[in-house]
Amino acid sequence: MNKMILGGVTFTYNSKISFPIIKPRKRNSVVDTYGGVAYFALTPTIKGVLLPLEWDWMPAAMFDSLNTLYQADDVIVFDPSGGSVGATTYNVIIKELDGVYWLNLDTNDSYREKVKMELLIMSQN
Numbered sequence: 001m002n003k004m005i006l007g008g009v010t011f012t013y014n015s016k017i018s019f020p021i022i023k024p025r026k027r028n029s030v031v032d033t034y035g036g037v038a039y040f041a042l043t044p045t046i047k048g049v050l051l052p053l054e055w056d057w058m059p060a061a062m063f064d065s066l067n068t069l070y071q072a073d074d075v076i077v078f079d080p081s082g083g084s085v086g087a088t089t090y091n092v093i094i095k096e097l098d099g100v101y102w103l104n105l106d107t108n109d110s111y112r113e114k115v116k117m118e119l120l121i122m123s124q125n
Contacts, residue, residue, distance in 0.1 A: 002082025006092075006119075007074075009065045010082070012058060019053045022046075022080065022090070022121075046124045050095065051078075055115040063099055063112040070097040075122055092119040 004011045011017070024044035031038045069076055073093065081087030099115035 002084055004082050005077075005079040006066070006094075007069045007076030007078075009062070009069065012062045017053060017055050019051055022049070022051060022088075025049050046090070046121050049121045051092070051119040051121060053117045053119065055099075055112075057102070057111050057113045058099075058115050060110040060112060063115060066094070066097055066117065070094040070117075077125070078119060078121075089125040090119075091122045091125065093122060094118070095120045 004017075024046045025048075026041060026044040027048075028039065028041040031040070075091050075093055077089050078092045079087065079089045081089075094117060096116065096118040098117075099112035102111045102113045103109075104111070
């Protein structure tokens with residue numbers, strides 16, 4: 001499997017990452033009325049879909065690269081297929097990024113655990 005790419009950052013690995021299926025979502029609302037209920041719905045769209053990604057852990061360097069993208073607060077390209085020919089990519093904004101600092105005292109290597117990132121899909125390419 002190819003490694004996913006976000007804003008030019010190729011993920012170090014994919015094996016521990018999980019996220020929901022990327023698909024259009026239907027926006028709807030229910031309003032109580034005097035006579036019953038009114039239901040409103042918009043056509044399903046990929047725009048505005050929130051995509052949560054989670055890792056058990058990742059190298060500190062990968063977290064730092066993602067944090068740089070998060071702090072820039074720009075629209076970037078997310079390629080979940082890792083460059084596969086003809087695959088769909090998405091223009092996204094990193095809405096949230098968080099994790100827990102972890103240091104291996106035996107080797108002095110640092111990692112990030114329980115990393116959570118939320119992408120906001122702006123459009124599909």
